[in-house]
Amino acid sequence: MTNREKLALLENMLELEEGELNEEIKLSELENWNSMAKLSLIVLMDDEFGKKLSGEQIRRFETIKDILNFME
Amino acid sequence: MINPMDLSEKIILVTGASSGIGRVTAIQLSKLGGRVVLVARNKVKLNETVDMMEGRGHTVYSFDLIQIEKIEELIRQIILENGALNGLVHCAGIAPMRPLGLTKADFLHNVMLINFYSFVELVRCVSKKKNYQIGASFIGISSTSSRIGDKSKVAYCASKAALDSAVRCMAKELAEKGIRVNTVMPGFVKTGMYTDYMREYSNASDAKKILARQYIGITEPEEIANAVAYLLSDSAKTITGSSFLVDGGSLS
Numbered sequence: 554m555t556n557r558e559k560l561a562l563l564e565n566m567l568e569l570e571e572g573e574l575n576e577e578i579k580l581s582e583l584e585n586w587n588s589m590a591k592l593s594l595i596v597l598m599d600d601e602f603g604k605k606l607s608g609e610q611i612r613r614f615e616t617i618k619d620i621l622n623f624m625e
Numbered sequence: 626m627i628n629p630m631d632l633s634e635k636i637i638l639v640t641g642a643s644s645g646i647g648r649v650t651a652i653q654l655s656k657l658g659g660r661v662v663l664v665a666r667n668k669v670k671l672n673e674t675v676d677m678m679e680g681r682g683h684t685v686y687s688f689d690l691i692q693i694e695k696i697e698e699l700i701r702q703i704i705l706e707n708g709a710l711n712g713l714v715h716c717a718g719i720a721p722m723r724p725l726g727l728t729k730a731d732f733l734h735n736v737m738l739i740n741f742y743s744f745v746e747l748v749r750c751v752s753k754k755k756n757y758q759i760g761a762s763f764i765g766i767s768s769t770s771s772r773i774g775d776k777s778k779v780a781y782c783a784s785k786a787a788l789d790s791a792v793r794c795m796a797k798e799l800a801e802k803g804i805r806v807n808t809v810m811p812g813f814v815k816t817g818m819y820t821d822y823m824r825e826y827s828n829a830s831d832a833k834k835i836l837a838r839q840y841i842g843i844t845e846p847e848e849i850a851n852a853v854a855y856l857l858s859d860s861a862k863t864i865t866g867s868s869f870l871v872d873g874g875s876l877s
């Protein structure tokens with residue numbers, strides 16, 4: 554999966570417009586980055602990448618890039 | 626001395642007997658004289674449960690309820706090896722959390738399969754002639770989630786409401802066979818399911834608010850097991866089609 558495709562998954566999840574996200578964006582700056590979004594991310598990682606993501610790991614994510622790296 | 630919850634000579638099938646409420650229920654039923662047929666996936670943990678039980682003649686069947694079309698064969702084998710059943714307790718259940726935005730049909734279906742469809746299939750098979758004994762009692766473990774909504778829990782809450790609704794129909798249909806059907810409806814109970822939920826998901830749900838409603842405290846699994854034992858016993862001879870609340874006051 555390309556980075557653009559991964560970004561598109563996140564944009565869709567966060568109900569953002571296409572192209573609105575980039576790797577440098579800090580999660581703390583995202584208005585929609587709330588507890589429901591975090592749970593959605595856990596589900597997305599499981600569904601799309603077969604990866605288990607814990608609450609602890611999410612707390613260590615700082616930027617969109619950190620999430621993309623985990624998707625590898 | 627009398628024991629209104631005496632279960633001696635009764636053969637009772639318990640699903641989900643490898644942990645939590647199902648495990649404690651299997652143990653408690655054995656202490657009341659019951660002979661228990663234990664079902665869940667994890668054979669090692671099922672055998673651990675048996676080691677904690679009293680009495681003899683308990684049997685273990687490792688089975689994944691997701692294979693719903695094989696339940697009929699499982700029941701045939703269980704009846705052949707253990708005799709006709711006096712009771713069925715469906716404690717197996719899953720509670721995955723998922724926001725509505727990601728709750729698609731395949732996810733819903735999976736939760737319904739374990740929590741609800743498998744119960745209907747078990748009841749359908751056990752209520753056939755020669756598979757049950759007169760006075761048999763069937764119980765599904767529902768939840769106050771059947772009545773209290775929560776974020777990220779559409780599938781779970783709906784599966785529990787389906788159970789409560791189904792037992793009202795089953796009770797009417799099976800009354801002429803002398804079978805009673807009920808649910809037990811717990812609030813929060815101290816098991817692995819509860820601690821996982823509180824640790825991982827309490828921020829993405831109303832868990833804390835719902836917990837606060839349970840003003841008399843968290844329920845120990847033994848109390849659920851005792852409610853189940855009562856509904857299985859002949860003391861509850863006219864209780865059918867009901868949902869027995871053990872909710873720490875949360876719905877009051």
Ligand SMILES: NC(=O)c1ccc[n+]([C@@H]2O[C@H](COP(=O)([O-])OP(=O)(O)OC[C@H]3O[C@@H](n4cnc5c(N)ncnc54)[C@H](OP(=O)(O)O)[C@@H]3O)[C@@H](O)[C@H]2O)c1
Nearest residue numbers: 641643644645646665666667690717718768813814816818
């Ligand atoms: N704890 C609470 O606060 C609470 C409150 C209200 C209602 N309940 C209900 O009470 C019931 C028991 O919950 P619990 O707290 O005891 O949870 P638990 O400790 O997680 O136990 C769940 C049981 O279900 C079995 N199970 C799960 N998937 C299965 C499958 N595919 N096939 C066969 N067995 C399966 C598990 O066994 P294996 O993994 O070995 O298969 C395990 O024995 C559930 O229906 C739950 O919804 C719990």
